[in-house]
Amino acid sequence: MEKLQKQKSWYWRTFFICLGLAAALFLPHCLIDASQGDFFRYAGDFNDQMIPFYQYTNAFVKEGGTFSWATDLGSGFVNAYSYYSLGSPFFWLTILLPSRWMPWLMAPMMCLKFAVAGSGAYLWLRRWSRDQRMAVLAGCLYAFCGFNIYNIFFYFFLDAPAIFPYMLAALDDTAIDGKKGRFPAWVAVCLLNNYFFFAGQAVFLVLYFICMWATRRYPITLKRFGTLFLETVIGCMAGSLLLVPTALSLLQNPRTIDPFTGYGYLVYGNAQQYLAILYSMFLMPDAPYLTDMFNGGILKWTSMSAYLPVVGIAAGLAFMRKRRRHPFTVILKISLVCALVPGLNSLFYALNSSYYARWYYMPLLVLCGATAMALQDEAANLWGANRLVAIFTLSAAAFALVPNTDEDGNFIAGVVDNQARFWAIFGISVLGVLLFALILRFFRYTRHYFPILMAAVLGFSFLYGTVHISISKYAQWYNDAEYVQQTYREADEINEILPEDTFYRLDAYNCYNNMGIWLDKSCIQFFHSTVAPHILEFYPTVGVTRDVNSKPDFDLYALRGLLSVRYTLVPKSDQVSWENLSLKGWNLAETTTSYQIYENENWVPMGFAYEYYMTQDQFEAIDEEERGNALMRAILLTGEQIETYGDLLRPISDEELEKLDYSSYVSDCNDRRAAGVTSFTANDSGFTAVTDYEESTLVFFSVPYDDGFSATVNGQEARIEKVDNGLMAIRMPGGHAEISFVYKTPGLDTGMQVSLTGLALYAVYLLILFGISRRRRQQPIPSEIPESLCEDQPAEDSEHFAQSVQLPMPGEFAPSPQENTDQSKENS
Structure with a gap:
């Protein structure tokens, strides 16, 4: 005994040795950052993903909800963040603390991870x-x-x-x-x-x-x-x-x-x-x-x-x-x-x-x-x-x-x-x-x-x-010099300036990654590996490479109208390069400590109807760079959808898809805006909208299609269509109508049932083991493991170890005389 x-005390000694070394390792760098009033920042993914993700998920979990609008074009929260943090026991240790503390807790939590790893390895x-x-x-x-x-x-x-x-x-x-x-x-x-x-x-x-x-x-x-x-x-x-x-x-x-x-x-x-x-x-x-x-x-x-x-x-x-x-x-x-x-x-x-x-x-x-x-x-x-x-x-x-x-x-x-x-x-x-x-x-x-x-x-x-x-x-010191100011500190200032009365998306020019997460708003510039799968289906069809990043080029101006982008954040240090792009339709609207905020005069609010539809063949015949323009003029439907909804829309001719320049894009934006929904409200489990069309029509929402969404129109269940290679549309009746989209994580109920069943079986299993243990408590139990199993040498090498001598070593780690005696008995 x-x-x-x-041995148990050595476990904790190992824990605190590793904890102390990790603290010594990070402390100088934390002090360097703290001298500027900043939390510990590192480089790359640590800054761009880990810090904002952990602050965001901490807040989102406490608020409840199922759908994250701040994750790219919108994604199911569980599927997006189970890879990063949701299942981590280290994350749940921090859940009792305010989300604004999370950036300051990153270094201490890393020290804890090193300590747990070292002591676990010892165990x-x-x-x-x-x-x-x-x-x-x-x-x-x-x-x-x-x-x-x-x-x-x-x-x-x-x-x-x-x-x-x-x-x-x-x-x-x-x-x-x-x-x-x-x-x-x-x-x-x-x-x-x-x-x-x-x-x-x-x-x-x-x-x-x-x-x-x-x-x-x-x-x-x-x-x-x-x-x-x-x-x-x-x-x-x-x-x-x-x-x-x-x-x-x-x-x-x-x-x-x-x-x-x-x-x-x-x-x-x-x-x-x-x-x-x-x-x-x-x-x-x-x-x-x-x-x-x-x-x-x-x-x-x-x-x-x-x-x-x-x-x-x-x-x-x-x-x-x-x-x-x-x-x-x-x-x-x-x-x-x-x-x-x-x-x-x-x-x-x-x-x-x-x-x-x-x-x-x-x-x-x-x-x-x-x-x-x-x-x-x-x-x-x-x-x-x-x-x-x-x-x-x-x-x-x-x-x-x-x-x-x-x-x-x-x-x-x-x-x-x-x-x-x-x-x-x-x-x-x-x-x-x-x-x-x-x-x-x-x-x-x-x-x-x-x-x-x-x-x-x-x-x-x-x-x-x-x-x-x-x-x-x-190596990233100068690149990340303004990181804390332009993200953590300035988020509240930006949100105070930007309107909150309606839904819109943001764009970001030469900003630090994932500004949308810091602002809790959808941003089309986004760095994340496990977003909604249909985002990865949609973007490549309109000329955007989507691997771990969503980064639509600014030349693809029509995507800004299609995706309801209203504002672009531009760091003041990059204002000249932004203006040198000579982008049309953007006007300086607001200024913060670090940013110039430009407003899109061609902004189209979320949710609008079309007059025309196009086929997949027509869409693929268009150059990728102009497909966003085409989608502002006509909705893309499959052959089956055309059969179902063809009476609501007119087919667009090939000639009408030939002129896809900026002036026609402005005209299309005006048409889509005029055919917009009466109101659109996003919430943490989906969205609601109100329409008032003269007759039935197909209404488009630039939200990634997901099996987790269900929809009702005026309280009646309605079918959601996947259009434009990954986005959503729904049929709306004429007159006043209310739409409700509710997101429920697919498979979460099943996962919970399986997990609860497993926990119940585990509890029964432990009770059975406890009962067996009580019955055997009075029976003698071997106090040692067979040498052939516990020794660091196989049975065939036992003669060599019988001849080896364990040298006494002073200090708190040294074995006691009794342990040496026990060891000698084992060797003999």
């Missing part, structure tokens, strides 16, 4: 490490590995690495010790946290289970396998609340249906991809948006880093050489093969051909386990392994020295993008290798081995983490 108490690793202090060390290695430092940029990517070790530890507890009841809870938490990462976790858990069973670390009987299967099903059911609605949405998203073909399954299209994967194990990571060594392949934004501070992969290599049949060795080798084969790599992402390395944290956790075991094995050839790591690390210098020529044919040295930045990364990485070599040379067989190694890992993690954060953050 005393030993168990000490899993302590089973496999004979010396619990090495499990603490390995937990710190995992928390501050290159993968996690890299993914500060994405913020919410840190949630999955933080939670995953707990699920893996629960799996071990069930499979080895027969401890029941924990695994379903962690499965549910991981699934609820993020479905994208859980898909990879499920694949890795299968790989882990098979390797552990095949190497006899898991004493699986048919009964225990049945228990694991039952707990997996219960956990998946309990965590399905967001999975069902998200799955229904993703099936309609073209970005998620992108399989490989032919050689794409077998080899990467660029040889540099292989080199990048290899060197990600030896060099600290670049900033996510920079690639110094390689300019080919798919490298940016991919989370490709398998770097461990100080020890690198040296201890893992030594372990794999010595323990060839250990399951960790098998898992790491298979993971390397998966990383090098595109089709296998994509298994962790539902066979999608888009390249990502966002599953590396799982084999990195296993690598940390192998590292902990090798570091305490006196017979492991750590020196030879570190020498090999040194050779590969030093070889990276060739990329900065190889002869090359620039665009003008002049001689230059190296192929790296930035020499100074490369040498900084290279120098820090070499320093880590040298530091480990010095520790092995002078301290490995001394009583100071562990404290020196621990201090080196913590100090070096601070050093390389600071360098990485500085490269990522301060």
Whole structure:
């Protein structure tokens, strides 16, 4: 019992060590921002998505609702944000605090994630490490590995690495010790946290289970396998609340249906991809948006880093050489093969051909386990392994020295993008290798081995983490200098000026991304990955590339009328370049501290009727740049819709679609405005409108079509039509009529039912386990796990460990004399 108490205390020690180091890592940068009165800002996605998304979702959840107008052209809230925050336990910790605090809480919450990750890794690793202090060390290695430092940029990517070790530890507890009841809870938490990462976790858990069973670390009987299967099903059911609605949405998203073909399954299209994967194990990571060594392949934004501070992969290599049949060795080798084969790599992402390395944290956790075991094995050839790591690390210098020529044919040295930045990364990485070599040379067989190694890992993690954060953050310093002022501070000032009496959309010229989120208004310039699927269907048909961004060019002026854009925000520093565009129909309306606000004189309010319709063939015959103009003149209908609604509209002739210039666009805007609805009101669950037409007609709304919408006209259910390749229209009768569109997240009720059923089954399961436990309470229970399962060496190596000596090491991590006695008994 005393030993168990000490292990529990080491969990919290690991937690606070990681928390303290993370705080030390972020504090200087927070103070630099705070000196300007700003919250911590980083770069790229962290600023553009994470900060505004977390503030917005915090407020939206408290207000209730189902439909987010501020998300692009409008999107279902659950489907849009379950990927980013809605399932995260870290997000729900902040829900009790005001949404305006969220930007200030981002750095503290990151510190918490690092602490949870490190202590969770320790929780899993302590089973496999004979010396619990090495499990603490390995937990710190995992928390501050290159993968996690890299993914500060994405913020919410840190949630999955933080939670995953707990699920893996629960799996071990069930499979080895027969401890029941924990695994379903962690499965549910991981699934609820993020479905994208859980898909990879499920694949890795299968790989882990098979390797552990095949190497006899898991004493699986048919009964225990049945228990694991039952707990997996219960956990998946309990965590399905967001999975069902998200799955229904993703099936309609073209970005998620992108399989490989032919050689794409077998080899990467660029040889540099292989080199990048290899060197990600030896060099600290670049900033996510920079690639110094390689300019080919798919490298940016991919989370490709398998770097461990100080020890690198040296201890893992030594372990794999010595323990060839250990399951960790098998898992790491298979993971390397998966990383090098595109089709296998994509298994962790539902066979999608888009390249990502966002599953590396799982084999990195296993690598940390192998590292902990090798570091305490006196017979492991750590020196030879570190020498090999040194050779590969030093070889990276060739990329900065190889002869090359620039665009003008002049001689230059190296192929790296930035020499100074490369040498900084290279120098820090070499320093880590040298530091480990010095520790092995002078301290490995001394009583100071562990404290020196621990201090080196913590100090070096601070050093390389600071360098990485500085490269990522301060390279964007001037670009983001006005970020806080032009978003967080100025949002209220802009909203006080803009009218609130009617619905309209915004445009943004050279503004920071996602101004619509800060203002809680729909903006056609939007950066978000999981918007309503039919937005991704509509935009490409009118000349707009929609991947993770909605950015209609300003030359596509007719889209502004079609989508009811009334105002454009222009930073004062960009006013001259905006006016040089010579755009017609925009007039300066208002001014704020940082912005000039221009009003669209061709604004058409939301909801209007047409006189003409066009066919798909007519639409496709028009140049993409002019299709927005055509859609202002005639609505696009399918053949079936023409048969149904052809009596309400007239077919437009090809000749009438030939003149699509600006003057005709102005005329069409006037016609659509004259045929507009009487009123339009947006709310957090859809919208309502009032019409008063002389006769029945088809009314168009530039809202993305979604199966979650239902509509009533004068209280009677009405059919919603998908028109214009992704937007909506509805038939309205003549005379006064009231329309109500209500959005209900498709599949959310089903997901809730499945989740509640899973929770009910889990509760019954726990009651059964409790009853069994009470009946067996008086029966003797083995106090120890069989040595062949809990030792860090297999049964066949037990003679070697019987001869090994555990050196006493002072300090608070040192084992007590009683523990040493117990350990000697185990070895003998």
